[in-house]
Amino acid sequence: MRQTTMAGMEYNEKEIIARLKEKNLRAAAFSAIVEKHSQQIYWHIRRMVLSHDDANDLVQNTFMKAWSNIDKFRGDSQISTWLYRIAVNETLTFLNRNSNNTVSINSPEGAIAEQLESDTHFNGDRADALLQEAIGRLPDKQRLTFVMKYFEDMKYEQMSEILDTSVGALKASYHIAVKKIEEFLETHD
C-alpha cells in the first residue's frame, strides 16, 4: 500500500522496514511511521483511557518504546500490529496501575459520565456518555476487543496477532461485549 506522507515521501511498508535497518535512514523512516500511525494509535488509546492527557502520555510512551526497541523489530508483522502491541501493553499497564483513579467495571454507576462531563475535550451528549459508561464497565481485554472491532473496524486476524488470542475467542469476546453494552443501554435509556 502506497500513500504519500506530509514530507512528500511515499509510505511503502517494505521500504520503511528496509530503511529502519539502515542506521543513517532510520530516523527518516521512523518519522514516516510516526506521521502515518500516531493518530490511529492515539485514538485507540483515547477510547480506552478516555482522558486526553493520559492518552497523550501513553501515545508518546508507545512511540518511545518502539524507537528504543527498533532493533528487535524484524518485520515479521505489520508495523501497525507491532505498534498496537506496544500501545496495548502500555494501556493495560496504565489501567492496572491506576485502577483506583480511573473508571472501571467496579466504579459506581455514573462515574464515567461524570468524568466525561467535566472533560473539556469531550463534546458528546448524554447518549454518548452512556455508551462510554457501558464500554467502561467491560473487563479490560473485552473492552480492547470491542474498541478494536466496533470503532476501528479491525480484522479479527490482526486483533489475534496483537492480543495473542485466537480468532474464535475474540469473536466470542466481541459478541459478549456487544450483548452487555446493549443490555446496559436498554436499561439506562
Added chain:
Amino acid sequence: MRLEEYKNRKNPFSTPEGYFEELDRNIMESTCRPRVARRITPGLCARVLGDVAMLAIVALVAYQALTWEGAGSNVAAADNKDQILDNELIDNILNNYPIDDYTFYSYMTDTDID
C-alpha cells in the same frame, strides 16, 4: 438508543487545536533527536591547553625535585657540613625552567592562579 445507531454519530472526543502536528514533533524530539556534539570553542581550547601545560610543568618540577634530592644526598655524603636547603631547590627550578615565580608559588601553595 441502540448500539448500531451510534455508528453514525460523530466522535464525541476532541483534542486541542493543532495537537497532532505537535504530537508528531514531540515524538520525534523525544526519540531520534540527534545528539549534539560538544562544540570546540576558543575558550575550551585555551582551557585544555592550560591544563596540559600545567600538568607538564608539575611533572617537570616533580622530576627535578627527585633528581635534585638524589644529587643533594651525594653532596651530603661527600661533605656532611653542607646541607641542601629548600630555597636552593626552588631557585634552581625558577632559574632553569620556563615558569614564572607567581605560577610556581601558586602551585606550591596550592592556590588558584585564576
